[in-house]
Amino acid sequence: MNRRNFIKNSILFAGSLVAVPSMIYSNNAYAAWPKTSFDIKDLTDSVKSVYGHNNLEESSKVKLKAPSIAENGAIVPINVSTTLDNVESIMIFVENNPQPLSSGYKLSELSEPSIGTRLKMGKTSNVMAAVKSGDKIYTSTQEVKVTIGGCGG
Amino acid sequence: MSTIKMRSKESNGLVTVKALIKHPMETGARKNKKTGELIPAHFIQEVHSKANGKDIITIYWGPAVSKNPYLTFKYKGKKGDNLEISWVDNQGNRDSKSGAVK
Numbered sequence: 001m002n003r004r005n006f007i008k009n010s011i012l013f014a015g016s017l018v019a020v021p022s023m024i025y026s027n028n029a030y031a032a033w034p035k036t037s038f039d040i041k042d043l044t045d046s047v048k049s050v051y052g053h054n055n056l057e058e059s060s061k062v063k064l065k066a067p068s069i070a071e072n073g074a075i076v077p078i079n080v081s082t083t084l085d086n087v088e089s090i091m092i093f094v095e096n097n098p099q100p101l102s103s104g105y106k107l108s109e110l111s112e113p114s115i116g117t118r119l120k121m122g123k124t125s126n127v128m129a130a131v132k133s134g135d136k137i138y139t140s141t142q143e144v145k146v147t148i149g150g151c152g153g
Numbered sequence: 154m155s156t157i158k159m160r161s162k163e164s165n166g167l168v169t170v171k172a173l174i175k176h177p178m179e180t181g182a183r184k185n186k187k188t189g190e191l192i193p194a195h196f197i198q199e200v201h202s203k204a205n206g207k208d209i210i211t212i213y214w215g216p217a218v219s220k221n222p223y224l225t226f227k228y229k230g231k232k233g234d235n236l237e238i239s240w241v242d243n244q245g246n247r248d249s250k251s252g253a254v255k
Contacts, residue, residue, distance in 0.1 A: 112227035
């Protein structure tokens, strides 16, 4: 992504995960990817850029499955599921990564709120799963200890 | 050869989808050990999945997702659904695969 695109995307996606019609883009039709949010280096700012606010609520209904100790930070399995209704999206934040927002999952009426993936973690960090249900954001946080980092060369 | 390996299984009206995608997922922060130059970022940004042409899930990935990413999700579906997974990365490469749910 060159500097021009960076600036263009920064403006268009400030504070929003909403997909902008791709016709605005002359050169890439897949630019719904929220670059601004993925570039932010601070957890609080990152959450704010995704949701527009920082009103998070811890909830036992959000189930975050992550290892308490990850021997290899390059492959940390993370699973998130919830019993909450009307789930719009699931986001996974890794607080101490260079950019806390790791990935986002936009659900549809067809999907069940249950996803899993593998993440890279540079060092020991809290991992937070955030579930958007209705207008509220419910979270669950767990610390993952990393013995070998996954972001180095 | 497709970069996507996909498995799906239906049970009680829920289809569990598991996928493995072959991709380097370079963060852009790593250096080539021999030359000391930065390896350019190269990672999947979006993954879409559809069942019978209807959207199931839209996924945004950052560079923090592991190399050769693994993905699992569930949706309300049935045996025989035509399931499609597609991805596009930050360099504009893309791939997709479809198959019937077992």
